[in-house]
Amino acid sequence: MSTSKKKAFRIEPFKHKVEIDPKYAERTWKVLDEAICEIYNHNASGLSFEELYRNAYNMVLHKYGDKLYMGLVDTLSRHLKNMASTIEAAQGGLFLEELNRNWLEHNKALQMIRDILMYMDRTYVPNYNKTPVHELGLNLWRDYVVRYPKIKARLLDTLLDLVYRERSGEVINRGLMRNITKMLMDLGIDVYQEDFEKPFLEAASGFYKLESQEFIECCDCGDYLKKAERRLNEEIERVSHYLDPKSETKITAVVEREMIASHMNRLVEMENSGLVHMLIDDRYEDLGRMYSLFKRVSGGLGLVRDVMTSHLRETGRQLVTDPEKLKDPVEFVQRLLDEKDKYDKIITTAFINDKTFQNALNSSFEYFINLNPRSPEFISLFVDDKLRKGLKGVSEEDVETVLDKVMMLFRYLQEKDVFEKYYKQHLAKRLLSSKSVSDDAERSLIVKLKTECGYQFTSKLEGMFTDMKTSKDTMQGFNAVVSNADSSESPTLSVQVLTTGYWPTQSGAVCNLPAEILAVCEKFKTYYLSTHTGRRLTWQTNMGTADLKATFGKGQKHELNVSTYNMCILMFFNNVNSMTYKEIEQATEIPALDLKRSLQSLACVKGKNVLRKEPMSKDISEDDVFVFNDKFTSKFYKVKIGTVAAQKETEPEKQETRQKVEEDRKPQIEAAIVRIMKSRRVLDHNNIVSEVTKQLQSRFLPNPAVIKKRIESLIEREFLERDKNDRKVYRYLA
């Protein structure tokens, strides 16, 4: 290429002008027209692609694109009309097949035509805003075949009929269905939806409405749910086989609505088989099914949850208020634990650990456990029983499991401070009589309580343990000292020194100890005070025990384990044979109630009557006479009399404890009020009440009336004052 040419570069017009006259266009078109016919008649092999392509190319190039396009539309329409009549003529079952066959052919032909006319598609079509060939072909098919009135209705009916038959259990040609629905989808999503999906959904709705009516009349809940589930799965499978995936949500919605949502209430409340019965009978499978089905429907799970909650609350309420059950606290608590286990299992197995159900369970338990004001006491008794004997020989992990379960019940309590009080009492008795089965278990429970409620809750309890240990050390020291001095006939003493603050307060009863006992007690006191100056020791005679060696009439020797009071009483019978009640009372100075109880345990208990009472009545009266029972016999050498085990409190004791609890609460409430007011300075009445409740709720639920009283007391003592303008507002006084 020379440079000069480059400078003078310009485009020259066509060297040869190709002039096409209309006749040529006509002829060219004819060629193409015939070719299309041949294609539709499966005679494409005789054609030359290149020739046809070139022809189409030329037509467009020479501005006969219009003619070409219109011609195409014409020809295609003609052929499609033919196809439509063929299809329409098909009989019965062959209708769909005929349709399918023609559709496939049409597609093949369309492909070829498009290839040939590619040039037109590329240039003419976009320039003149015409529909591209492929789309054109589809649209024409849609208009001349699918929407051809006779075919349209028949197509829809056939399809719906097939679906109905399949639902009724027949096997249908799924492949064919697939092709047809695919055809509809190819024609455009709106065609699929309008011409098929909508009527399909309506038909399904009607079908399931009927079916669900039928089922619900004759089936029980479990069966119905099984059937519903089956239908649901069927529909999903159907979609995967021959429907548009997008239809899945729509059809499942229909089934859910007709089979589940409309009958939700009826199912749940069905007699003998509804939700309540499933819960009672632990029907995990049915429950699981109900859960997964109802989950799909809005409000379904809410309904299930509500029914479960109300049933649980009712059952729980019955449990805690049934007087029969309340007779045995251990049994009572065990029943609660069993109930909790049952529902835990249900929620884990059938309700896939749904948190909302777990919460419902917790709130129900909290509700009915606190219905019975004695629940804290009973739970403590349950623990006491377990720690005394129930956990004997049980493996460590099992112990932990039981304690964890107890903790769980503990959390539901609103009056945790009541529990604390009882627990302290029971623990004291256990420790002092060394009746605890496992020290480790005791400590483990304390740790759990500490984690749950904080250090303050358990500090005193831990103090009790420390006291026991310290006492052991002290005793070792004392015994060493005593054995050096002469001991001979003095009784062996074992002392536990209790720090007053830690242990539950008992009325410090006094009684006259026998001389020998007194002597050795003084020795101990001296010893102790020598090492711990500035402390005061008081003998708690109502809590001790003694072992006595007794010889009876025929020479039988027995070792009697008795309470300290009993020991004092019995020692007198070393000197005399009989005493009256009054004499005993005077000599020992034991308080009347305790004395009566002690005498009862000595004289009125079968098999343990070391004393005989005259008259032989059950109750102790002031005129009774007590005689040493020579004829006492027992199978065992060691006889235990009247051990003080933790009992369910009698009415007066109960009142007393409750009163103590209320008294303890007052300062706590006051402390809370002062704390709050100090930081807030000014606050109105309702807010104070809610803040106080919030602060104290881990221990107990304060009564608003009590809070009010405390506020007034604080005002009197000038910690707070009322606002001058608004009587409901309080101000903190520094």
Next chain:
Amino acid sequence: MAMRKEDTIKLVSAEGFEFVIDRKAAVVSDTLKSMLNSTGSNIRDAELGEVKLPEISTPVLEKVCEFFYWSLQFSNGIETEFDIEPEMTSDLMRAANLLHT
């Protein structure tokens, strides 16, 4: 190196000159591609592997074949220049239009 029949295409110019090129090169042109891949595989051209192009003169067709190969090279990363003589330009354009290249 003997090429198998299926791998090559014969392009015939207006004057009847035959140009044998690889199928790979030929399908650079969309038109040729669809001609050869036509679903109606009973279309003659596809079977024979031969395409008549009576509208395209020999020198133009030759240039077109060159272009096919150059295009393949280019897409493999080898960038060279493709020379076009000015006089041939318009004819080349027409051919390109027809063949969609």
